[in-house]
Amino acid sequence: MIPLRRNLAASLFASLALAFVATPAAATPAAVSAETSCPDILLGDSLAVGMGPYAQALGFEVIAQGGAALNWLRAQEPRCARRLVLVFGTNDLRGMSAAEVQAYPTRIAEIMARWNAEQVIWATPGCFSQDSVLERGSVALDRALAQAQRQASDQLRDLPAINSGRQMRCSFPSRDGIHPATGTAYQAWWTGLTQILGRYPVSGA
DSSP: OOOOOTTSOGGGGGGOOSSOOBOOOOSSTTSOOOOTTSOOEEEESHHHHHHHHHHHHTTOEEEEOTTOOHHHHHHSOOOEEEEEEEEOOHHHHTTOOHHHHHHHHHHHHHHHTTSEEEEEEEEOOOOOTTOHHHHHHHHHHHHHHHHHHHSOOGGGTTOOEEEOHHHHTTTSOOSSSSSOSSHHHHHHHHHHHHHHHHTSOOTTO
């Protein structure tokens, strides 16, 4: 796990692995610095909804909606946050072309660069044992993310830290092949994410 700040040279981006934590600084002079008054936020789709009660128990504000995809994420008003956990990507995987999958990390980067957060992590979709289309999309996204992290690109300097869903959730039981079947599984996934965040203390922690 390696912390990354937005003002580091983009070339450092190439050295990072799939699981690490970002601690970006403000993207623009007009942005308000993330302070202890800025909330911790869980942002995302139905998987974030499932984690919601466990996030709220730790004081996180939850902004989540079932079926949330890129258009929904773009529509959210950027906020200042102390810690921001993005649980996202599943609803965009189905039907994406190879080119769209390749461009997906940059699209996430462009959106999340507008959020002024002291610490950010993106939990990616993971495994889909009962849905071959989603599984192919998830595998392709993992490859695109690995490639993006090897590139020293200004376009990707604001890409949130990545925590691979394949490392975090693929062993969880699932009735529909997408969502964890039990609250215990959601809690375990959420606990794993917060443990990663906890390795890099932020203001007020």
